Amino acid sequence: VADYNLSAELRRYCLALEMLRHGARPITVRHWTGFTYARTRQIVRIYNKNRTPAEPRCAPGPPPMGLKKLLKDTQLRVELTAVAGLCRVLKVLPDRGQPVPRSQLRTPEMGEGLCHTYDVYRRLVPNAQLTFEQLVVLVVSLATDERWALERCMSCESHLLIDPLSLEPRLCAQCQNRTGSVSADPELIEIPETPATHVGAEIQQSLF
Numbered sequence: 342v343a344d345y346n347l348s349a350e351l352r353r354y355c356l357a358l359e360m361l362r363h364g365a366r367p368i369t370v371r372h373w374t375g376f377t378y379a380r381t382r383q384i385v386r387i388y389n390k391n392r393t394p395a396e397p398r399c400a401p402g403p404p405p406m407g408l409k410k411l412l413k414d415t416q417l418r419v420e421l422t423a424v425a426g427l428c429r430v431l432k433v434l435p436d437r438g439q440p441v442p443r444s445q446l447r448t449p450e451m452g453e454g455l456c457h458t459y460d461v462y463r464r465l466v467p468n469a470q471l472t473f474e475q476l477v478v479l480v481v482s483l484a485t486d487e488r489w490a491l492e493r494c495m496s497c498e499s500h501l502l503i504d505p506l507s508l509e510p511r512l513c514a515q516c517q518n519r520t521g522s523v524s525a526d527p528e529l530i531e532i533p534e535t536p537a538t539h540v541g542a543e544i545q546q547s548l549f
């Protein structure tokens with residue numbers, strides 16, 4: 342039992358350092374490792390003292406705002422959508438299903454998965470704007486919050502972050518630009534001609 346506790350403790354400690362290397366705030370480290378406030382402060386002190394110049398300095402402060410606000414930034418929206426798709430591919434986000442309570446979501450496995458996903462993402466997108474904290478907001482929102490879902494564009498199948506209850510057409514920004522008129526009237530986009538329309542037209546023609 343003692344050995345098991347030691348390895349679990351080491352795992353949390355490594356996760357804390359890994360998250361700090363990715364630019365996590367102390368409060369995020371505390372949430373994901375379950376360490377006490379004092380223990381987290383101690384680890385942050387050790388990290389700041391020993392970090393290399395390339396590793397970010399850990400500064401206290403509030404984590405970023407909610408996903409809705411982050412998605413208002415056009416560039417960030419593109420990146421958040423891309424990294425959400427990556428989370429699916431890497432199985433950090435489950436395919437679909439019931440929202441998970443926050444307390445159950447914050448496991449060492451999930452924390453390590455977030456660090457790994459962020460590493461992969463940064464390698465794929467070297468000039469990325471997305472911060473690790475923003476990735477955490479995204480994954481927590483998608484996994485716990487029924488208001489957000491990752492769906493597919495109905496035209497090109499690329500990933501799309503949407504409010505599942507919204508009536509907006511499931512079109513990505515590129516397909517919206519291609520069809521052009523989406524901002525004018527979303528209801529008119531890509532609605533195929535229905536037989537009823539032809540019938541109506543024939544009836545109208547026969548009347549004249």
Ligand SMILES: [Zn+2]
Pocket residue numbers: 494495496497498499512513514515516517
């Ligand atoms: Zn599309």
